[in-house]
Amino acid sequence: MFSEEELKQVEELKSHYPTNLSAVMGVLHMYQDKYGHISDEGITYVANLLEVPEENVLGVVTFYEMYHQHKTGKYKLQVCTNVSCMLRGSDMVLQTIKDKIGIGIGEMTDDGLFSVHEAECLGSCGTAPMMSVNKDYHENLTPETINELIDALKAKG
Template sequence: MAELFTAEELEEVERLKSLYPQPQAALLPVLWMVQRKYGWISLENIRAVAELLRLPYAHVLGVVRFYTMFHTEPVGRYHIQVCTNVSCMLRGGERVLEYLAHKLGIAPKERTPDGLFSLEEVECMGACGGAPMIAVNEDYYENITLEQIDTLLEQLRRRAQEESRFADGASNGNLTP
């Protein structure tokens, strides 16, 4: 358990458990904590969460696999989910998926070689009124057009380059064009 969470994070888990009549009800927020920390939820971490919340491993695994928001394999820094359910399909969701696959050079369930992007086809994400829609990590983009996708991909690439420069110490904190 010590490897999964720091002492401070374990305190947060305890706080979350205290918010519910049954501590096991904190499962979704605890899984979110794991995914935010590691970027995905490994089988080892599923087992650790099950032990921590005193839940059967199969139950936690089932919850993780049920929700498209949880990833059981590493994903790109920017994980792009494309809805192709009825509303999105009728408004061009499949075309959006094909376009993204072409632009990124990957198929759904793959990552770009640099690990920057991953692509996933998903069922309804609850934004049918804004179809077609995509999600990038936790941000929704509704009524998305192919032109907007081009702009978005360029913005994400630029953001990654800027963050990389800061991480490498190549900047004094001032953004330059």
């Protein structure tokens, strides 16, 4: 499932840690970046690759919201709903998205372009409300900037 090049990256990652267990999160990120989500097959693959129990890998995947076990949209809208963002309008963010593309948390558009996810604090509380789209942060969100962002992503396809 990983290419030669990616397997080299895994080896490099492992070399930074005293045990393979510590490399699980990094390798899961690699897997998710490549496949968009971490399937049961992916959990088994990562466990075998790192020679760690599958239960440990599953535990990490289910504990952290940043890992997705099901197919996600090309653009993952991860809306922070933690305290600062909640106080400064995460409900508005979710409602604006819903009005614009018709989906809420845990849903994906029929064309597979967008999925919406709830995120815990993404460390950008000073610029709440915010969300990440894949790896990019979008902060101080307003209905206008959200609509513009979604239009831009749609145009990109």
